[in-house]
Amino acid sequence: MISRRNIRVKVMQTLYTLSTLENNVKPGEPQKLLQKHFDQSKDLLQYLLYFVTEIGMYAETDSYARSSKHLPSVEDLNVNTKIAGNEWLWKIKEDASLKAEWESSNVNLRIDRDLLRKLYIQLTNTDIYKRYISTPSREKNEEKEIANYIFEELLLPNESFISHLEEVYSNWDDDGEMVVQLVKGVLQKPGSADLGQFIGGDKLQFAKSLLSTVIEKNEHLESYILPKLKNWDAERLAALDLILMKMGVAEFLYFETIPPKVTINEYIELAKDYSTQQSGQFVNGILDNIHKELVQEGKLQKTAFKKA
Numbered sequence: 001m002i003s004r005r006n007i008r009v010k011v012m013q014t015l016y017t018l019s020t021l022e023n024n025v026k027p028g029e030p031q032k033l034l035q036k037h038f039d040q041s042k043d044l045l046q047y048l049l050y051f052v053t054e055i056g057m058y059a060e061t062d063s064y065a066r067s068s069k070h071l072p073s074v075e076d077l078n079v080n081t082k083i084a085g086n087e088w089l090w091k092i093k094e095d096a097s098l099k100a101e102w103e104s105s106n107v108n109l110r111i112d113r114d115l116l117r118k119l120y121i122q123l124t125n126t127d128i129y130k131r132y133i134s135t136p137s138r139e140k141n142e143e144k145e146i147a148n149y150i151f152e153e154l155l156l157p158n159e160s161f162i163s164h165l166e167e168v169y170s171n172w173d174d175d176g177e178m179v180v181q182l183v184k185g186v187l188q189k190p191g192s193a194d195l196g197q198f199i200g201g202d203k204l205q206f207a208k209s210l211l212s213t214v215i216e217k218n219e220h221l222e223s224y225i226l227p228k229l230k231n232w233d234a235e236r237l238a239a240l241d242l243i244l245m246k247m248g249v250a251e252f253l254y255f256e257t258i259p260p261k262v263t264i265n266e267y268i269e270l271a272k273d274y275s276t277q278q279s280g281q282f283v284n285g286i287l288d289n290i291h292k293e294l295v296q297e298g299k300l301q302k303t304a305f306k307k308a
Contacts, residue, residue: 002041002199006178007207008247008266010037012274013174014211015243034211040171042198045179046101047110047169048151049186049193053093054111055150058120059084080133083123087138088147091190098193112164119161123154148187156180206255213250214243221246221253224290240275241283248287252294256301260291 014034018025059081066076083089092098102108123129132146155161165172186193199207214221225245229237244267251263264287272280294300 001045001182001194001197002038002203003178004203004206005266005269006041006175007199007203008210008270009174009274010034010041011207011211011214011247012240012243012270013037015214015247016240018215019239019243030211030215031208034207037171038199038207040169041175041179042101042195043105044165044169044171044175045182045193045198046098046105046195047107048155048165048179048183049092049098050102050107051111051116051155052147052151052183052187053089054116055120055123055154056083056086056089056147057093058116062117062120082133082136083129083146085138086143086147087140088143088187088190092147092186092193095191095193097195101195110168115160115164119154119158122158123150126154128153144187148184151183151187210247210250210255213254214246217250217254218246221249224249224293225286228286228289238275238279241271241279244271244275244279244283245286248283249290252287252291252300260300264288264291 011034014030014037017033018030059079063079063081066072066079069076126149128146128149132142162172165176169175222242225242248263248267251258252260255263264284267287268280268284271283275283291300
């Protein structure tokens with residue numbers, strides 16, 4: 001489910017965290033830090049999916065609360081709960097891997113119930129919701145449409161909801177775009193979440209290998225980079241720039257199935273997104289020079305990527 005770009009982000013974040021530690025890094029600690037980043041991404045995904053389904057399920061909570069009033073009105077006694085039985089949302093709720101994640105993470109105890117109630121009320125005041133409950137039938141397209149509307153038009157544009165995510169999930173800024181696309185994918189095809197395969201075996205191996213290679217080959221990787229820093233004080237070099245360049249050189253030298261052009265483009269974009277304003281151009285120049293040098297010296301062994 002997770003992309004290679006996001007894997008590179010997680011490796012970058014892990015390397016940056018390690019660079020800030022004052023004490024010696026214990027054996028196995030880098031891999032634990034990396035796994036923690038992946039777990040945070042998966043947790044954000046399952047929380048968003050849970051929130052979407054709970055918006056629909058809240059109709060029953062609202063109905064019970066209103067009918068239990070001391071003097072309920074006719075309106076209180078006739079709350080339309082059609083959305084609570086939305087077949088599209090129930091397919092998500094019945095997904096085995098999601099149910100396991102929700103249970104193990106106690107997501108029901110972490111959800112902001114007050115915010116959930118406010119968003120549900122906001123939903124009930126929309127035209128699309130009023131049209132949806134106006135007919136008792138359940139058309140597949142209508143079930144899907146309202147489910148997508150809840151996520152894309154109700155939750156994502158809501159400042160309070162996004163502020164809530166930023167407060168609860170420190171990784172929202174980094175993972176938001178990726179996780180939003182994953183949620184949209186699940187909403188298009190309920191039952192396809194499979195959080196047990198959030199990061200597949202090949203991608204996990206790539207992440208671990210990239211992390212361990214940069215750590216173990218640190219001095220060797222720097223030997224390609226530091227001589228290229230003409231008129232640059234290595235001490236003043238942005239820490240993330242150096243980390244990204246070391247990751248790039250590691251891919252040049254030790255990951256033969258990744259085309260150099262892909263590597264360079266990926267780290268240019270990461271530098272633009274996570275480092276300084278000039279970092280994209282700077283990282284591009286250094287990696288491009290190192291790539292050309294490796295080609296000239298016959299040290300670039302990219303023989304398998306066309307078959308991969």
